[in-house]
Amino acid sequence: MRKPLxxxxxxxxxxxxxxxxxxxxxxxxxxxxQWIPQASFAGYIVALEKGFYLEAGIDLTLHEGGPDKxxxxxxxxxxxxxxxxxxxxxxxxxxxxxxxxNLAQIIQRSALMLVARKSxxxxxxxxxxxxxxxxxxxxxxxQPRIFFHKFDVKVRIVPAYTSMxxxxxxxxxxxxxxxxxxxxxxxxxxxxxxxxxxxFFSDFGLNMPExxxxxxxxxxxxxxQLCARFVQASLKGxxxxxxxxxxxxxxxxxxADAAHTGTNRAHQRWMLTHMKxxxxxxGDKNRLGKLRxxxxxxxxxxxxxxxxxxxxxxxxxxxxxxx
Amino acid sequence: MRLRFSNxxxxxxxxxxxxxxxxxxxxxxxxxxxxSRKIILEEAEMKARNLTLSVANKIExxxxxxxxxxxxxxxxxxxxxxxxxxxxxIIREMVADNPEVFGSVVGFESNAFEKxxxxxxxxxxxxxNGIKYLQLGSASYNYFQRDWYHLPKVLKEPLWxxxxxxxxxxxxxxxxxxxxxxxxxxxxxxxKVKAIVSADISLEWLTWLVASMRLGRTGYGxxxxxxxxIVTHPREEWIMRQxxxxxxxxxxxxxxxxxxxxxxxEESGFVELxxxxxxxxxFIAYARIPSPGWSLGAVFPRSEIFEDVCVLYERTVLLAxxxxxxxxxxxxxxxxxxxxxxxxxxxxxxxxxxxDLDIDLSGIRRKDEVGQLAQAFARMVAGLQxxxxxxxxxxxxxxxxxxxLPKSNLKVNGFDIAGKSVYCDETGGDYxxxxxxxxxxKQKIGVAIxxxxxxxxxxxxxxxxxxxxxxxxxxxxxxxxxxxxxVNRQLVQDVEDSGQFMTMFFLxxxxxxxxxxxxxxxxDPGIVYDPGSDSFSELGGSGIxxxxxxxxxxxxxxxxxFSNGQIIFLSTDGVWEARNKKGEMLGKKPIxxxxxxxxxxxxxxxxxxxxDILNKFIGEVKIEDDITSVVIKNNKFEKL
Numbered sequence: 026m027r028k029p030l031x032x033x034x035x036x037x038x039x040x041x042x043x044x045x046x047x048x049x050x051x052x053x054x055x056x057x058x059q060w061i062p063q064a065s066f067a068g069y070i071v072a073l074e075k076g077f078y079l080e081a082g083i084d085l086t087l088h089e090g091g092p093d094k095x096x097x098x099x100x101x102x103x104x105x106x107x108x109x110x111x112x113x114x115x116x117x118x119x120x121x122x123x124x125x126x127n128l129a130q131i132i133q134r135s136a137l138m139l140v141a142r143k144s145x146x147x148x149x150x151x152x153x154x155x156x157x158x159x160x161x162x163x164x165x166x167x168q169p170r171i172f173f174h175k176f177d178v179k180v181r182i183v184p185a186y187t188s189m190x191x192x193x194x195x196x197x198x199x200x201x202x203x204x205x206x207x208x209x210x211x212x213x214x215x216x217x218x219x220x221x222x223x224x225f226f227s228d229f230g231l232n233m234p235e236x237x238x239x240x241x242x243x244x245x246x247x248x249x250q251l252c253a254r255f256v257q258a259s260l261k262g263x264x265x266x267x268x269x270x271x272x273x274x275x276x277x278x279x280x281a282d283a284a285h286t287g288t289n290r291a292h293q294r295w296m297l298t299h300m301k302x303x304x305x306x307x308g309d310k311n312r313l314g315k316l317r318x319x320x321x322x323x324x325x326x327x328x329x330x331x332x333x334x335x336x337x338x339x340x341x342x343x344x345x346x347x348x
Numbered sequence: 349m350r351l352r353f354s355n356x357x358x359x360x361x362x363x364x365x366x367x368x369x370x371x372x373x374x375x376x377x378x379x380x381x382x383x384s385r386k387i388i389l390e391e392a393e394m395k396a397r398n399l400t401l402s403v404a405n406k407i408e409x410x411x412x413x414x415x416x417x418x419x420x421x422x423x424x425x426x427x428x429x430x431x432x433x434x435x436x437x438i439i440r441e442m443v444a445d446n447p448e449v450f451g452s453v454v455g456f457e458s459n460a461f462e463k464x465x466x467x468x469x470x471x472x473x474x475x476x477n478g479i480k481y482l483q484l485g486s487a488s489y490n491y492f493q494r495d496w497y498h499l500p501k502v503l504k505e506p507l508w509x510x511x512x513x514x515x516x517x518x519x520x521x522x523x524x525x526x527x528x529x530x531x532x533x534x535x536x537x538x539x540k541v542k543a544i545v546s547a548d549i550s551l552e553w554l555t556w557l558v559a560s561m562r563l564g565r566t567g568y569g570x571x572x573x574x575x576x577x578i579v580t581h582p583r584e585e586w587i588m589r590q591x592x593x594x595x596x597x598x599x600x601x602x603x604x605x606x607x608x609x610x611x612x613x614e615e616s617g618f619v620e621l622x623x624x625x626x627x628x629x630x631f632i633a634y635a636r637i638p639s640p641g642w643s644l645g646a647v648f649p650r651s652e653i654f655e656d657v658c659v660l661y662e663r664t665v666l667l668a669x670x671x672x673x674x675x676x677x678x679x680x681x682x683x684x685x686x687x688x689x690x691x692x693x694x695x696x697x698x699x700x701x702x703x704d705l706d707i708d709l710s711g712i713r714r715k716d717e718v719g720q721l722a723q724a725f726a727r728m729v730a731g732l733q734x735x736x737x738x739x740x741x742x743x744x745x746x747x748x749x750x751x752x753l754p755k756s757n758l759k760v761n762g763f764d765i766a767g768k769s770v771y772c773d774e775t776g777g778d779y780x781x782x783x784x785x786x787x788x789x790k791q792k793i794g795v796a797i798x799x800x801x802x803x804x805x806x807x808x809x810x811x812x813x814x815x816x817x818x819x820x821x822x823x824x825x826x827x828x829x830x831x832x833x834x835v836n837r838q839l840v841q842d843v844e845d846s847g848q849f850m851t852m853f854f855l856x857x858x859x860x861x862x863x864x865x866x867x868x869x870x871x872d873p874g875i876v877y878d879p880g881s882d883s884f885s886e887l888g889g890s891g892i893x894x895x896x897x898x899x900x901x902x903x904x905x906x907x908x909x910f911s912n913g914q915i916i917f918l919s920t921d922g923v924w925e926a927r928n929k930k931g932e933m934l935g936k937k938p939i940x941x942x943x944x945x946x947x948x949x950x951x952x953x954x955x956x957x958x959x960d961i962l963n964k965f966i967g968e969v970k971i972e973d974d975i976t977s978v979v980i981k982n983n984k985f986e987k988l
Contacts, residue, residue, distance in 0.1 A: 042628075061987075079795060093488065157502075159502075172985055183502050184498075185494040186495075187493075188495050188500060188510070190495050190499060190509075190510055190575075191495075191498065191499055191502060193575055194499055194503065194507060195503070196502040197502070198497055212593070213576070213591050213593040213594045213597065214575035214576060214591065214593065215575060215576050215591075215593055215608055215609050217609075285518070287513075287518050287588055287589050287597065288589065289589050289590045289594045290598055291590075291594040291595075291597040291598040295597075340742045
């Protein structure tokens, strides 16, 4: 008769202990990724599902991103606290007056590439001359433009959108793709690697970091601890994801299916393994989440060269993450 | 030697028959099975190819029919003037007149329909409540960036668009055929795209058509697009999400990837699929649908193709097994029925060996070789029984004849007479006798020794006749020549035409006067040894054998001095004609030597010595002729 009573007492007592010891209630924030739920956001999905944000005192809502929403626009409109987005785009936004700050640099290297069919005669950069190339619009044209200029080739540029069918149906000889995403889609449309010529911009001196975590400067200034904790939990999520591939793929699929993205495990697995190489090059944990000044400067140079910006904001104004 | 079961006919025959039959069964069934499988597979391939080609053809017809819609619309727009109203009407008509078309749109380039109009895209589509209209382009739908618009614009050619869900994440699967409306540029140089005309078709009919393909129990059809995307498949979770290539990647099946590539590139084919798509090894027949470049695959598990033949062969093997069991039983029974009489005969033989000739094999009533053997065996045993009887008779005859010979040697008045006879058969033709002659005064003793021609029972009978004839005649008066002549006459009558005869040496000894008389009837002369002078002499004389000539008159011979120590030796020719194993004859010399060496012994001992030498000489060889000898020794010492 005594044991169950003690148990009951403990059960009733425990939550109150928690609330007594908890200093502050959970902070409600939200994160908007720049695209649909996929493994390139695995770190945040994992951190959410495994409770890393909760442990850090954060009640995070993970919004559904997509092609019709600009993640920076959502943040600037106050519809989301944090967003994930491209470095080049963020710098351009900052220059044009949007006061965003970089909390952490996630993808350290450029994953942007040009994929061409060998059968269209493109094997080396010079072979692009006179060819038709499909390019994504906006910040994705920075590297290709410089690339074509560098090799002094004249190409006919056609806009490319979300699907690779323009390339697959033979509308263009080459197309921009992300190494961790569209390239794999091309492979799983039946083309073998030995039938393709690949051009990684990072191989041609056009390397620059890509995905990072951002918020409005005021948001950061109001609660830097919160932002730091948010970044910590997110990075913890990424590390967990790299060490628990199968589990992570399942969690990502759960989110992708909820958003009806129509993806499959093979694709997400590819994406996750390539994310690891981009986020932690050579497995170097020390660089995880950090934006290096030299990378920032180099990115700025490319942006200036392509005419996207006329000046580069100060590093310390832009980057508020750990050094 | 006991018969071990493993050595028996039953076991061996059964094993052999069973073994060979099993082998033959196995070979025949095995060949049959593998050949059947080959034929079945070929048939299955043919059926599958035909099925996929015919269904693909049906699908192709449907697709072709749809292409006409935008095509006609484009022709119209090229050749006619139109405004918003007429354009709307014609689009609406197109949709109304073509039930397979779900909706149709004409999307214009910016400013192409009207100057200042950035976008214009009238769209008519079916609903439950009839055909509805809307402007496809909107704030949330930028049609310029959609594949159905963008691709034909860049390619400047009509094409089928990759299938998609009607509603986000679900609903009906659709595909679109887009036809660009081109116009010559004002400067007459390049052609420009003015608008894109599209027709959307629902693929429900496609799903239904493919699902209704009859492919055995677990076989199914599926469709994939020209980039491998699964368009229809029994596994709904794969539709539009997986491509044949992503499946190959997820399941680590590189062969599947190659098959996917082949399906996109080739017109048709039939290959082994592996187990990724169905969970068990399967085959796939595929055919291309030329218009959209899609591919129809028909998958059917390997086990199903061979199901019937497997069942057939299971049954056949079962039957064969039963047959073998029956064969085993029948074969064992047959072998046993053959072996049993043999065993019976074997057992009978054992009894015959023991001497029990009373056996009954009448239980063996077979007509075959074994029956023949049993009959022969029975005849043999009967023969043995007969022989046994004959042997008994012979033994009796032997007894009788032995009783006819002198039972003991004589010692009369200082004369030692000993005789011995050995027959080569049970009965023989040799004989010797000691007879009292004349009037019973025991002083005159007749010693006869004779040899009937041949040997065996006929000679024995003759010997008995002559013996009794001689005895009878000798007891009457008359000299020995007369006696012998009378005996001869009688004998001639007895032997008639049989050709038998008997040689005889008849000697009469007067023990008082030591006078010898003898008649030699064709027999070897008697031999006399005188130890005093160590010399041999003969008791000769003439006379033919008895039983030849009834009128022959025999002569008698006389010798007056049969002195002390002298030895008379009478014998049949069997003695010196005895052969040893080398085939050499004994000859007279060893006999004479024996007489010489044993001259001081009595007659019995001399006879024994002679027979001793004889036996030693002959050894183990069977004697061919009767051997008879008589020794008469004068042991009387004369008082000087």
